Amino acid sequence: MDLNSIGFFVFGAVAVLASLGVIGQRNPMHSVMLLIVSFGALAGLYILLDAPFSAVTQIIIYAGAIMVLFLFVVMLLNAHTEADSVPAILGPRGMQIGALLSILLAGEIVWGLSRLGLTWFGNDPATIANISSVSRIGLAIFTTHAFAFEVTSILILVSMVGAVVIARRGH
Amino acid sequence: MISLNHYLVLSGVLFAIGTAGVFLRRNLITILLSIEIMLNAVNLTFVAVGRYLGTVDGQVITFFVMTVAAAEAAVGLALVIALFRHRETLSPDAFTLLKW
Numbered sequence: 001m002d003l004n005s006i007g008f009f010v011f012g013a014v015a016v017l018a019s020l021g022v023i024g025q026r027n028p029m030h031s032v033m034l035l036i037v038s039f040g041a042l043a044g045l046y047i048l049l050d051a052p053f054s055a056v057t058q059i060i061i062y063a064g065a066i067m068v069l070f071l072f073v074v075m076l077l078n079a080h081t082e083a084d085s086v087p088a089i090l091g092p093r094g095m096q097i098g099a100l101l102s103i104l105l106a107g108e109i110v111w112g113l114s115r116l117g118l119t120w121f122g123n124d125p126a127t128i129a130n131i132s133s134v135s136r137i138g139l140a141i142f143t144t145h146a147f148a149f150e151v152t153s154i155l156i157l158v159s160m161v162g163a164v165v166i167a168r169r170g171h
Numbered sequence: 172m173i174s175l176n177h178y179l180v181l182s183g184v185l186f187a188i189g190t191a192g193v194f195l196r197r198n199l200i201t202i203l204l205s206i207e208i209m210l211n212a213v214n215l216t217f218v219a220v221g222r223y224l225g226t227v228d229g230q231v232i233t234f235f236v237m238t239v240a241a242a243e244a245a246v247g248l249a250l251v252i253a254l255f256r257h258r259e260t261l262s263p264d265a266f267t268l269l270k271w
Contacts, residue, residue, distance in 0.1 A: 023192035098194025109183030
Protein backbone atom coordinates (compact mmCIF):
# COMPACT_ATOMS: atom_id res chain seq x y z
CA MET A 1 0.00 0.00 0.00
CA ASP A 2 1.57 3.26 -1.07
CA LEU A 3 1.49 6.57 0.74
CA ASN A 4 -1.31 7.91 -1.46
CA SER A 5 -3.69 5.08 -0.52
CA ILE A 6 -2.89 5.34 3.19
CA GLY A 7 -3.50 9.10 3.04
CA PHE A 8 -6.81 8.60 1.23
CA PHE A 9 -8.13 6.09 3.76
CA VAL A 10 -6.95 8.07 6.79
CA PHE A 11 -8.35 11.41 5.57
CA GLY A 12 -11.53 9.78 4.23
CA ALA A 13 -12.17 8.02 7.54
CA VAL A 14 -11.57 11.25 9.48
CA ALA A 15 -13.92 13.16 7.15
CA VAL A 16 -16.73 10.60 7.42
CA LEU A 17 -16.41 10.16 11.20
CA ALA A 18 -16.25 13.91 11.83
CA SER A 19 -19.30 14.47 9.59
CA LEU A 20 -21.21 11.76 11.46
CA GLY A 21 -20.21 13.52 14.67
CA VAL A 22 -21.56 16.81 13.30
CA ILE A 23 -25.04 15.38 12.81
CA GLY A 24 -24.85 13.30 16.00
CA GLN A 25 -23.93 16.07 18.44
CA ARG A 26 -26.59 17.79 20.56
CA ASN A 27 -24.38 20.82 21.26
CA PRO A 28 -24.03 23.04 18.15
CA MET A 29 -20.63 24.26 19.39
CA HIS A 30 -19.25 20.69 19.19
CA SER A 31 -20.86 20.27 15.76
CA VAL A 32 -19.04 23.34 14.44
CA MET A 33 -15.70 22.14 15.86
CA LEU A 34 -16.16 18.68 14.32
CA LEU A 35 -17.05 20.25 10.98
CA ILE A 36 -13.72 22.13 11.05
CA VAL A 37 -11.99 18.74 11.55
CA SER A 38 -13.91 17.37 8.57
CA PHE A 39 -12.86 20.34 6.41
CA GLY A 40 -9.23 19.80 7.42
CA ALA A 41 -9.47 16.17 6.29
CA LEU A 42 -10.98 17.29 2.97
CA ALA A 43 -8.09 19.74 2.53
CA GLY A 44 -5.74 16.76 2.96
CA LEU A 45 -7.67 14.90 0.24
CA TYR A 46 -7.30 17.91 -2.08
CA ILE A 47 -3.52 17.80 -1.50
CA LEU A 48 -3.56 14.12 -2.49
CA LEU A 49 -5.50 15.10 -5.63
CA ASP A 50 -2.72 17.55 -6.61
CA ALA A 51 -4.95 20.56 -5.90
CA PRO A 52 -3.01 22.64 -3.34
CA PHE A 53 -4.94 25.81 -4.26
CA SER A 54 -8.27 24.19 -3.35
CA ALA A 55 -6.75 22.80 -0.16
CA VAL A 56 -5.52 26.20 1.00
CA THR A 57 -8.76 28.01 0.08
CA GLN A 58 -10.64 25.24 1.89
CA ILE A 59 -8.69 25.99 5.07
CA ILE A 60 -8.76 29.79 4.74
CA ILE A 61 -12.35 30.33 3.56
CA TYR A 62 -14.22 27.39 5.11
CA ALA A 63 -12.36 26.70 8.34
CA GLY A 64 -11.16 30.27 8.75
CA ALA A 65 -14.11 32.43 7.71
CA ILE A 66 -17.39 30.51 7.36
CA MET A 67 -16.93 28.41 10.50
CA VAL A 68 -15.95 31.47 12.53
CA LEU A 69 -19.21 33.06 11.37
CA PHE A 70 -21.08 29.96 12.60
CA LEU A 71 -19.21 30.06 15.91
CA PHE A 72 -20.13 33.72 16.38
CA VAL A 73 -23.82 32.97 15.83
CA VAL A 74 -23.75 29.93 18.14
CA MET A 75 -22.16 31.99 20.90
CA LEU A 76 -24.40 35.00 20.20
CA LEU A 77 -27.62 33.01 20.47
CA ASN A 78 -26.34 31.02 23.46
CA ALA A 79 -28.58 28.08 22.49
CA HIS A 80 -26.53 25.19 23.75
CA THR A 81 -28.88 22.25 23.54
CA GLU A 82 -31.65 21.16 21.27
CA ALA A 83 -35.12 21.70 22.67
CA ASP A 84 -36.43 18.14 22.36
CA SER A 85 -33.89 15.42 22.99
CA VAL A 86 -35.79 12.59 21.34
CA PRO A 87 -33.38 10.00 19.89
CA ALA A 88 -33.49 10.34 16.11
CA ILE A 89 -34.49 6.71 15.48
CA LEU A 90 -37.46 6.97 17.84
CA GLY A 91 -38.56 10.32 16.45
CA PRO A 92 -41.72 11.07 14.48
CA ARG A 93 -42.59 9.22 11.29
CA GLY A 94 -41.22 11.98 9.05
CA MET A 95 -37.77 11.67 10.61
CA GLN A 96 -37.78 7.90 10.21
CA ILE A 97 -38.65 8.26 6.54
CA GLY A 98 -35.89 10.88 6.21
CA ALA A 99 -33.31 8.57 7.76
CA LEU A 100 -34.44 5.74 5.50
CA LEU A 101 -34.24 7.98 2.42
CA SER A 102 -30.69 9.14 3.18
CA ILE A 103 -29.52 5.55 3.78
CA LEU A 104 -31.18 4.64 0.46
CA LEU A 105 -29.36 7.56 -1.20
CA ALA A 106 -25.98 6.35 0.10
CA GLY A 107 -26.74 2.79 -1.02
CA GLU A 108 -27.89 4.00 -4.43
CA ILE A 109 -24.74 6.08 -5.02
CA VAL A 110 -22.41 3.26 -3.92
CA TRP A 111 -24.35 0.71 -5.99
CA GLY A 112 -24.38 2.93 -9.08
CA LEU A 113 -20.66 3.65 -8.84
CA SER A 114 -19.74 0.04 -8.24
CA ARG A 115 -21.37 -0.89 -11.55
CA LEU A 116 -18.87 1.34 -13.34
CA GLY A 117 -15.44 -0.11 -13.90
CA LEU A 118 -12.57 1.32 -11.88
CA THR A 119 -11.17 4.43 -13.55
CA TRP A 120 -7.57 5.20 -12.67
CA PHE A 121 -6.01 8.62 -12.44
CA GLY A 122 -3.42 9.46 -15.08
CA ASN A 123 0.14 9.81 -13.88
CA ASP A 124 1.51 12.09 -16.58
CA PRO A 125 3.83 14.57 -14.74
CA ALA A 126 3.06 17.39 -17.24
CA THR A 127 -0.71 17.10 -16.61
CA ILE A 128 -0.22 17.02 -12.84
CA ALA A 129 2.00 20.11 -12.96
CA ASN A 130 -0.64 21.76 -15.16
CA ILE A 131 -3.59 21.21 -12.80
CA SER A 132 -1.71 22.01 -9.57
CA SER A 133 -0.43 25.33 -10.91
CA VAL A 134 -2.10 28.33 -9.25
CA SER A 135 -1.31 30.58 -12.23
CA ARG A 136 -3.30 28.24 -14.51
CA ILE A 137 -6.27 28.44 -12.14
CA GLY A 138 -6.03 32.22 -12.00
CA LEU A 139 -5.86 32.39 -15.78
CA ALA A 140 -8.96 30.18 -16.08
CA ILE A 141 -10.91 32.25 -13.51
CA PHE A 142 -10.10 35.64 -15.04
CA THR A 143 -10.38 34.72 -18.74
CA THR A 144 -12.59 31.70 -19.46
CA HIS A 145 -14.80 32.15 -16.40
CA ALA A 146 -14.60 35.95 -16.15
CA PHE A 147 -18.38 36.39 -16.42
CA ALA A 148 -19.04 33.90 -13.61
CA PHE A 149 -16.44 35.69 -11.52
CA GLU A 150 -18.17 39.06 -11.95
CA VAL A 151 -21.58 37.55 -11.19
CA THR A 152 -20.06 36.09 -8.02
CA SER A 153 -18.99 39.53 -6.88
CA ILE A 154 -22.55 40.82 -7.37
CA LEU A 155 -23.83 37.78 -5.44
CA ILE A 156 -21.54 38.59 -2.52
CA LEU A 157 -22.66 42.22 -2.51
CA VAL A 158 -26.33 41.20 -2.54
CA SER A 159 -25.88 38.64 0.24
CA MET A 160 -23.91 41.14 2.33
CA VAL A 161 -26.67 43.77 2.08
CA GLY A 162 -29.32 41.06 2.56
CA ALA A 163 -27.68 39.73 5.72
CA VAL A 164 -27.48 43.22 7.22
CA VAL A 165 -31.12 43.99 6.36
CA ILE A 166 -32.48 40.64 7.59
CA ALA A 167 -30.60 40.64 10.91
CA ARG A 168 -31.36 44.30 11.66
CA ARG A 169 -33.15 44.95 14.91
CA GLY A 170 -36.60 46.58 14.79
CA HIS A 171 -38.04 47.33 11.36
CA MET B 172 -3.86 2.24 -5.60
CA ILE B 173 -6.68 4.76 -5.38
CA SER B 174 -9.03 5.23 -8.34
CA LEU B 175 -11.54 7.94 -9.18
CA ASN B 176 -14.31 5.65 -7.92
CA HIS B 177 -12.89 5.73 -4.38
CA TYR B 178 -13.25 9.50 -4.28
CA LEU B 179 -16.73 9.41 -5.82
CA VAL B 180 -17.94 6.85 -3.26
CA LEU B 181 -16.44 8.90 -0.43
CA SER B 182 -18.16 12.07 -1.60
CA GLY B 183 -21.43 10.16 -2.09
CA VAL B 184 -21.24 8.94 1.51
CA LEU B 185 -20.50 12.47 2.75
CA PHE B 186 -23.45 13.82 0.74
CA ALA B 187 -25.76 11.18 2.25
CA ILE B 188 -24.54 12.14 5.75
CA GLY B 189 -25.42 15.74 4.94
CA THR B 190 -28.94 14.83 3.79
CA ALA B 191 -29.39 12.70 6.91
CA GLY B 192 -28.43 15.74 9.00
CA VAL B 193 -31.02 17.92 7.25
CA PHE B 194 -33.71 15.26 7.77
CA LEU B 195 -32.90 14.28 11.34
CA ARG B 196 -31.80 17.39 13.20
CA ARG B 197 -34.18 19.82 14.86
CA ASN B 198 -31.76 22.71 15.14
CA LEU B 199 -31.51 25.40 12.44
CA ILE B 200 -27.74 25.85 12.91
CA THR B 201 -27.03 22.12 12.56
CA ILE B 202 -29.21 22.02 9.44
CA LEU B 203 -27.06 24.79 7.93
CA LEU B 204 -23.93 22.83 8.92
CA SER B 205 -25.35 19.75 7.15
CA ILE B 206 -25.81 21.83 4.00
CA GLU B 207 -22.13 22.78 4.25
CA ILE B 208 -21.26 19.06 4.44
CA MET B 209 -23.22 18.45 1.22
CA LEU B 210 -21.53 21.38 -0.55
CA ASN B 211 -18.14 19.98 0.48
CA ALA B 212 -19.02 16.52 -0.82
CA VAL B 213 -19.83 18.08 -4.20
CA ASN B 214 -16.56 20.04 -4.09
CA LEU B 215 -14.64 16.80 -3.57
CA THR B 216 -16.33 15.34 -6.65
CA PHE B 217 -15.39 18.39 -8.73
CA VAL B 218 -11.74 18.29 -7.67
CA ALA B 219 -11.45 14.52 -8.19
CA VAL B 220 -13.04 14.61 -11.65
CA GLY B 221 -10.89 17.63 -12.56
CA ARG B 222 -7.81 15.63 -11.56
CA TYR B 223 -9.05 12.67 -13.63
CA LEU B 224 -9.72 14.79 -16.74
CA GLY B 225 -6.50 16.78 -16.28
CA THR B 226 -8.14 20.23 -16.29
CA VAL B 227 -8.26 23.06 -13.74
CA ASP B 228 -12.00 23.60 -14.32
CA GLY B 229 -12.91 21.41 -11.34
CA GLN B 230 -10.91 23.60 -9.00
CA VAL B 231 -12.38 26.77 -10.55
CA ILE B 232 -15.91 25.52 -9.90
CA THR B 233 -14.87 24.56 -6.36
CA PHE B 234 -13.77 28.18 -5.87
CA PHE B 235 -17.18 29.45 -6.99
CA VAL B 236 -19.00 26.91 -4.81
CA MET B 237 -17.04 28.15 -1.80
CA THR B 238 -18.10 31.72 -2.60
CA VAL B 239 -21.74 30.69 -2.86
CA ALA B 240 -21.38 28.76 0.41
CA ALA B 241 -20.07 31.88 2.13
CA ALA B 242 -23.00 33.94 0.81
CA GLU B 243 -25.46 31.22 1.82
CA ALA B 244 -23.98 31.01 5.32
CA ALA B 245 -24.19 34.79 5.78
CA VAL B 246 -27.84 35.05 4.68
CA GLY B 247 -28.83 31.80 6.43
CA LEU B 248 -27.32 32.84 9.74
CA ALA B 249 -28.92 36.29 9.47
CA LEU B 250 -32.28 34.51 9.03
CA VAL B 251 -31.53 32.29 12.03
CA ILE B 252 -30.79 35.36 14.17
CA ALA B 253 -33.99 37.09 13.00
CA LEU B 254 -36.06 33.95 13.70
CA PHE B 255 -34.44 33.44 17.11
CA ARG B 256 -35.39 37.01 18.03
CA HIS B 257 -39.05 36.27 17.28
CA ARG B 258 -39.50 32.93 19.03
CA GLU B 259 -36.45 32.43 21.29
CA THR B 260 -35.94 28.96 19.83
CA LEU B 261 -33.90 27.31 17.07
CA SER B 262 -36.27 24.41 16.46
CA PRO B 263 -37.70 24.44 12.91
CA ASP B 264 -40.94 23.01 14.35
CA ALA B 265 -41.62 26.42 15.91
CA PHE B 266 -41.80 28.11 12.51
CA THR B 267 -44.81 26.54 10.80
CA LEU B 268 -46.72 29.67 9.76
CA LEU B 269 -46.28 28.88 6.06
CA LYS B 270 -47.00 25.19 6.53
CA TRP B 271 -50.11 23.92 4.85
